[in-house]
Amino acid sequence: MTDTVNHQVLLVEKPTGKLGPEHFKLSEGQIPEPKDGEALLRVRYISLDAANRAWMHGATYRAAVEANTVMAGGGIAEVVSSKSPALKPGDIVFGDTGWQNYAAVPAKHLNKMPSMEPMTHLLSVYGIAGLTAYFGLLDVGKPKAGETVVVSAAAGSVGSIVGQIAKIKGCRVIGIAGGKDKCDWLTGELGFDAAVDYKDGAVFKALKAAAPGGIDVYFDNVGGDILEACLAQMNLNGRIACCGAISQYDGAPSATGPRGVPGLIVVKRLIMQGFIVMDYMNQREKALADLQSWVAAGKLKVQEDVIDGLENTPQALIGLLAGENRGKRMVKV
Structure with missing residues (x-):
């Protein structure tokens, strides 16, 4: 790990009307120390979803995102260090990492993902x-x-x-x-x-x-x-x-x-x-087997819309809400 700072995107204010760039700010924080049962993650790709906007209104199937906190969002990340026997450095996981370079997350809240190229498929067709x-x-x-x-x-x-x-x-x-x-x-x-x-x-x-x-x-x-x-x-x-x-x-x-x-x-x-x-996660293996076989047979085409740079995450979400994207939109951190 060469970074010394954790770059983060904060939601500074909850929008009452349309979401705009002024509702976010880039910030620098410390790279967190994982506690017992947690893993330190380096975020690779952040998933952008319409639900990100819904979380700003109030609690849904997850807690609301509050002002002046790191914007919430799912991501694919690599384990840097782990204080949980369930994960080891190098493992690839999916979880609520938030919009930042590094996150410390309890291992029980992370899904271990298979190693695959392109890794982006873990957020789109297999995510x-x-x-x-x-x-x-x-x-x-x-x-x-x-x-x-x-x-x-x-x-x-x-x-x-x-x-x-x-x-x-x-x-x-x-x-x-x-x-x-x-x-x-x-x-x-x-x-x-x-x-x-x-x-x-x-x-x-x-x-x-x-x-x-x-x-x-x-x-x-x-x-x-x-x-x-x-x-x-x-x-x-x-x-x-x-x-x-x-x-x-x-x-x-x-x-x-x-x-x-x-x-x-x-x-x-x-x-x-x-x-x-989330209600169907116990049937995930069957679904993934079907999806993988359809992709391999050319019956299911995967369309991804990958935007570079954590600093572009707010604009990428605003664009998604305006219908700019075709297929799965995500940000490469």
Whole structure:
């Protein structure tokens, strides 16, 4: 270890409106000393997720991020030294490292990862993104061959994998994404059957044209108006997997959508279920085996968006919330 300082990104103020660079600052701290049961980690890659923004609002499935603390976030890291028998120097782990060069984390809160090249795959297809797509679609959405699956934020880290798994399972797949380039990429490169550009404004109409036979499974990453447009077109006994609500995270939450939900759910006997990927970690090995075999066979394409430099993390998250990324966005520390 040659560094003597720990570079960190602090959240200096919780945003009330849209997230901006002024809400963060770069800081220098000391490299922490691991306590008993902890490991000292050198962070290699930081995962950027819409959930980072949600944590600033308050407690979710984790504690809220408070002002003037190191910004929270998952990362892939290398063990520098360990005071736990479970880990040794050189081990690669995933955990809540925060936005910094070094972190001391209890070993029990870290997942040991296999050594692999590229290491970035541990954050994308074999990380939270891939596992979220896998369990959300297969365990919650339960698609059957021949059914129509719609996924929102389809060009993002989770959505792009959801659509490809649905194709592998023999479904007709429609992606909703922002901009012609992303929509062309979904149909041209990833094999989606159709794509709807929500920036055109007429989502309901475009969906109706793309899925004239209705929607059997909707994988929701955005909430709001797009969820409303999909709900109205669900088939009898349709399933909705609720993964996130990115449209509600940044700035003032939208007051619209979805309206008329209870009646629709009753009449169409819909199942609408939220899920957190952590609930499925006991089935992780099976999921990883499937994902690895699909990648090896060329059935699942991995798209990553890697940004260099810890100092660029705030701007990279702001860009992610604005929909700049294609595939999994992360920062190489």
